Amino acid sequence: MPSADAAPPDRNKRAVQCHVHKFGGSSLADAGLYRLAAGLLDDQASTRVVVVSAMQGVTDALIALVGSARAGQDWAPAWEALRQRHRAAADALDGDGGRALQSALDEEFESVRSELAAIFGDHSDAEALAAALPGWGEVWSSRLMHAALAATAPGWLRLDARDVLVVHPGEMGMAVDWSASRTRLAEWRAQHGSGHVVVTGFVARDAQGRATTLGRNGSDYSAAIFANLFDADALTIWTDVDGVLSADPRLVPEAVCLPSMSYAEACELAYFGAKVLHPQTLAPVQQRGIPLWIRNTRRPHLPGTLISLKSDPDGAPVKGLSLVRDMAIIELVGNGMVGVPGAAERLFGALRGAGVSVTMISQGSSEHSICCVVRADQAQRARDAVAVAFADAIADSQAQGVTLTDGIAVLAAVGDGMVGTPGVAARLLGGLAQARVNARAIAQGAGERNISVAIGDKDATRALRAAHAAFWLSPQSLSVGVIGPGQVGRALLLQLSAALPQLRKRSGLDLRLRALANSRTMHLDERGIEPADAIARLDGGAAEPVDLERFASHVRGEHLPHALIVDCSASPAVAALYPRWLAAGIHVVTPNKHAGSGDWTRYSAIQDASRSGGGRFRYEATVGAGLPVMLTLRNLLDTGDELFGIDGMLSGTLAWLFNRFDGSVAFSQLVREAQALGYTEPDPRDDLSGLDVARKLVILAREAGRVLSLEDVEVENLVPQALRAVSRDEFLARLEEMDAPMLARYREADAQRRALRHLARLDRDGRASVGVVALPREHACCHTRLTDNLVQFSTRRYADNPLVVQGPGAGPDVTAAGVFGDVLAIAQSLGSPCGMPLLHAGVPAEAHA
Numbered sequence: 001m002p003s004a005d006a007a008p009p010d011r012n013k014r015a016v017q018c019h020v021h022k023f024g025g026s027s028l029a030d031a032g033l034y035r036l037a038a039g040l041l042d043d044q045a046s047t048r049v050v051v052v053s054a055m056q057g058v059t060d061a062l063i064a065l066v067g068s069a070r071a072g073q074d075w076a077p078a079w080e081a082l083r084q085r086h087r088a089a090a091d092a093l094d095g096d097g098g099r100a101l102q103s104a105l106d107e108e109f110e111s112v113r114s115e116l117a118a119i120f121g122d123h124s125d126a127e128a129l130a131a132a133l134p135g136w137g138e139v140w141s142s143r144l145m146h147a148a149l150a151a152t153a154p155g156w157l158r159l160d161a162r163d164v165l166v167v168h169p170g171e172m173g174m175a176v177d178w179s180a181s182r183t184r185l186a187e188w189r190a191q192h193g194s195g196h197v198v199v200t201g202f203v204a205r206d207a208q209g210r211a212t213t214l215g216r217n218g219s220d221y222s223a224a225i226f227a228n229l230f231d232a233d234a235l236t237i238w239t240d241v242d243g244v245l246s247a248d249p250r251l252v253p254e255a256v257c258l259p260s261m262s263y264a265e266a267c268e269l270a271y272f273g274a275k276v277l278h279p280q281t282l283a284p285v286q287q288r289g290i291p292l293w294i295r296n297t298r299r300p301h302l303p304g305t306l307i308s309l310k311s312d313p314d315g316a317p318v319k320g321l322s323l324v325r326d327m328a329i330i331e332l333v334g335n336g337m338v339g340v341p342g343a344a345e346r347l348f349g350a351l352r353g354a355g356v357s358v359t360m361i362s363q364g365s366s367e368h369s370i371c372c373v374v375r376a377d378q379a380q381r382a383r384d385a386v387a388v389a390f391a392d393a394i395a396d397s398q399a400q401g402v403t404l405t406d407g408i409a410v411l412a413a414v415g416d417g418m419v420g421t422p423g424v425a426a427r428l429l430g431g432l433a434q435a436r437v438n439a440r441a442i443a444q445g446a447g448e449r450n451i452s453v454a455i456g457d458k459d460a461t462r463a464l465r466a467a468h469a470a471f472w473l474s475p476q477s478l479s480v481g482v483i484g485p486g487q488v489g490r491a492l493l494l495q496l497s498a499a500l501p502q503l504r505k506r507s508g509l510d511l512r513l514r515a516l517a518n519s520r521t522m523h524l525d526e527r528g529i530e531p532a533d534a535i536a537r538l539d540g541g542a543a544e545p546v547d548l549e550r551f552a553s554h555v556r557g558e559h560l561p562h563a564l565i566v567d568c569s570a571s572p573a574v575a576a577l578y579p580r581w582l583a584a585g586i587h588v589v590t591p592n593k594h595a596g597s598g599d600w601t602r603y604s605a606i607q608d609a610s611r612s613g614g615g616r617f618r619y620e621a622t623v624g625a626g627l628p629v630m631l632t633l634r635n636l637l638d639t640g641d642e643l644f645g646i647d648g649m650l651s652g653t654l655a656w657l658f659n660r661f662d663g664s665v666a667f668s669q670l671v672r673e674a675q676a677l678g679y680t681e682p683d684p685r686d687d688l689s690g691l692d693v694a695r696k697l698v699i700l701a702r703e704a705g706r707v708l709s710l711e712d713v714e715v716e717n718l719v720p721q722a723l724r725a726v727s728r729d730e731f732l733a734r735l736e737e738m739d740a741p742m743l744a745r746y747r748e749a750d751a752q753r754r755a756l757r758h759l760a761r762l763d764r765d766g767r768a769s770v771g772v773v774a775l776p777r778e779h780a781c782c783h784t785r786l787t788d789n790l791v792q793f794s795t796r797r798y799a800d801n802p803l804v805v806q807g808p809g810a811g812p813d814v815t816a817a818g819v820f821g822d823v824l825a826i827a828q829s830l831g832s833p834c835g836m837p838l839l840h841a842g843v844p845a846e847a848h849a
Contacts (some may be wrong), residue, residue, distance in 0.1 A: 054137025431470025
């Protein structure tokens with residue numbers, strides 16, 4: 001049987017004389033788990049107290065039995081199933097009957113049968129019986145645990161908490177009569193001795209001696225109470241999680257286990273819905289300074305979370321994030337409330353009278369309005385009560401009325417490190433803003449340990465993830481979808497595969513590929529796709545017909561704070577979807593030139609959607625592949641420079657052709673050689689037509705603020721008219737028809753000591769042209785290498801010596817590097833410290849030219 005010290009030596013500084021252990025129902029689901037729990041108590045405490053919950057699911061089953069009995073339904077089969085479950089566990093733990101476990105359980109189950117029959121028959125004590133009956137699960141569980149412990153360590157005692165614990169109802173739930181309970185426990189120990197004890201959780205008696213319970217999850221409260229009553233040195237709550245987590249792991253998979261917390265931090269989280277602790281659990285241990293551990297029954301080698309007076313000061317200022325859903329906002333607005341004393345008292349008096357609990361309060365310093373957050377099931381009652389309380393003010397127009405907004409959740413950020421630390425609220429609200437989550441109301445106490453934000457419930461999961469990432473409790477996560485795994489798309493996937501481990505490790509950035517699509521099929525994955533395996537997944541059996549609306553919805557998953565689509569296709573239909581994606585908050589990165597050079601209305605819609613606070617749009621690779629052409633132009637204009645003109649060699653194919661063409665080799669032969677090297681499109685006319693270069697020039701012109709469309713560009717098509725409509729094979733067979741005209745142009749330029757280059761030009765007046773130009777040999781475009789792209793900016797600052805951006809402008813690796821750079825630029829704008837240069841991310845060195 002595995003064992004574990006209750007508190008690792010390096011984190012437990014005090015000698016333990018009395019140690020209280022509590023086991024929850026999930027740790028006691030069957031006989032095997034009772035034995036496992038018994039094996040976890042091998043500590044050195046002189047007195048050990050074990051407080052137990054009911055077996056997993058038993059309390060719910062008892063409540064259902066009460067409901068059936070009250071409704072006059074047949075409860076006997078469910079009662080018998082419950083009895084048989086306990087008998088089976090008893091048989092496994094006390095097979096020889098030496099501890100009379102079966103007979104004791106049978107006797108108590110008969111008592112339950114009688115109580116159910118009384119409830120069924122509407123006996124005069126039916127209400128009291130119904131209130132106490134759910135506590136029987138802990139009584140049976142204590143017998144099972146006692147048997148499991150006594151089998152290996154005789155001498156264990158069993159204490160029914162109803163014999164010593166006296167409680168009374170209070171505003172915050174059941175409150176302990178400490179004096180009476182201490183007296184009764186002392187009497188019990190005097191009678192039974194001071195050995196190790198198994199105690200029933202959850203149950204107690206009231207001042208009149210009637211059996212009662214402490215409310216749901218009350219076994220944790222019981223454990224804290226008995227830790228106080230026994231003057232314990234430590235309390236360990238054994239459960240099914242590794243400790244207190246930074247957020248709900250069902251909503252934030254990256255939630256981390258917190259090594260330590262203060263009582264104050266734990267109180268904030270407990271009262272704000274953290275599931276590990278009952279809200280009342282901490283008061284009895286905090287009163288006596290008893291350290292409390294939260295540990296995992298099934299992973300006892302882990303240290304868990306220590307809750308004590310002070311927590312570890314290192315780490316993020318926010319220790320945990322909690323989310324409360326199904327809430328509503330009640331808001332009272334009135335000009336007549338400004339400066340009038342007593343308005344808040346009147347409001348909250350009305351809510352108290354209506355029995356409404358207030359979770360959060362927010363009021364502006366203008367006193368014009370005051371709002372509070374209440375549970376959704378109390379919202380209408382709250383609104384009606386406030387409206388009645390302020391009926392006279394509303395009638396006199398001193399108050400404009402009471403509004404109710406439902407569909408609200410409250411996100412709370414908790415941490416001692418927030419106290420006196422500037423910028424915590426900014427980080428929280430900045431994270432929400434990046435995830436496009438609107439804060440409806442904000443509240444922070446003067447203690448500075450809790451910032452609460454009311455948000456729309458539909459945004460709750462995304463808000464929690466974004467806030468968690470904002471405080472670096474989890475990596476900065478982007479849900480990524482890639483469209484178009486052609487040459488550029490495949491190169492990007494390889495670069496992602498090589499770079500992601502280091503990005504996660506060094507920058508805390510999690511680019512999570514969750515969707516991949518081509519023109520026919522797509523593959524969506526909730527948990528993420530390894531980029532190196534993505535193509536195989538797309539071609540595998542899990543692929544489905546492409547549906548880009550569903551694709552985008554999947555990428556925009558609510559549980560991830562940020563979403564990004566990379567469009568590596570050349571499809572105008574995909575580009576037409578950009579405005580919708582951007583408006584929905586999905587960032588878009590693309591080398592697809594149709595978005596920037598196509599229909600002006602679509603282009604304007606894309607820019608408007610991006611500027612209006614939607615997703616970011618990055619398209620650096622549409623012009624210069626991996627070269628910072630767009631970035632350079634933006635920087636010039638944003639810093640106040642004036643653009644005079646642009647000269648650009650924007651086709652790697654045409655650059656190579658005219659860098660090589662010197663009259664010694666026929667132009668047609670060079671075209672065939674470029675095709676063999678893979679520099680041209682499958683049909684070289686797509687390059688020779690100049691349309692691709694014209695699209696790039698349109699993109700540059702629009703970036704410079706010119707209203708320009710493709711039809712406004714004067715484009716020289718190098719393909720002779722007679723060859724434009726023929727088949728590709730016929731065109732290739734008749735390529736020599738280009739030779740004579742091209743050779744004549746070369747000789748004419750050479751005679752003037754000029755060189756032919758294929759150039760895109762934008763002048764100061766907005767005139768745009770694309771074609772072959774005879775340039776002076778000192779021009780920058782006459783000194784490029786092979787497939788180099790070159791863009792020369794003439795501006796007011798760079799009038800005499802134009803600014804030149806030059807480097808490799810063709811090839812899928814370089815283009816993919818440009819796309820990857822845009823992805824990282826977006827990540828940086830979202831707060832990720834992407835300090836690693838692309839060279840170390842598996843990107844070819846030439847991408848940095």
